[in-house]
Amino acid sequence: MITEVSAVSFRQNLGEMLNQVQYRNDSIVIKKDGKPVAALVDAELFARIRRMQERFDALSSRIGEAYASVPVEDGLAEIEAAVAAERKRG
Template sequence: MITETSAVKFRQNLGEMINQVQYRHDSILIKKDGKPVAALVDARLFGRIRRMEQRFDALSSRLEKGFSEVPQEEGMREIESVIADERSGS
């Protein structure tokens, strides 16, 4: 479950919110002036997020190297063509 709270309420209830994350495995979305600025998640989920980020970065690097010799204009035309095909249902 994701709970949303203001930064002020978060500071006032820090201990309770840490317990909520630790024992119930909930997440807390912290907002400032109504806009999301941070999140508190349990350490296990944070570890998974970091591993996924590392895998994404490695994959992005491999894709970048694989397409490094394709001119940017050609690549963009191909991407736009695939998007148009998907949108038209072809």
């Protein structure tokens, strides 16, 4: 479950919120002036997110290296063609 709270409420109920995340595996979105500014998630989920980020960064790097010699205009044209083909298909 995801709970949204104000920063003031979070500060006032920190212990309860930590228990909610630790024991119920809930997540807390902390808002300031009505806008999300942070999230509190259990440590296991955070570790998975970090691993996914590392894999994404490695993949992005490999793609960047593979296309390093391709002129930007050619790459953008290829992307636009793929997007147009997919839109036409769907």
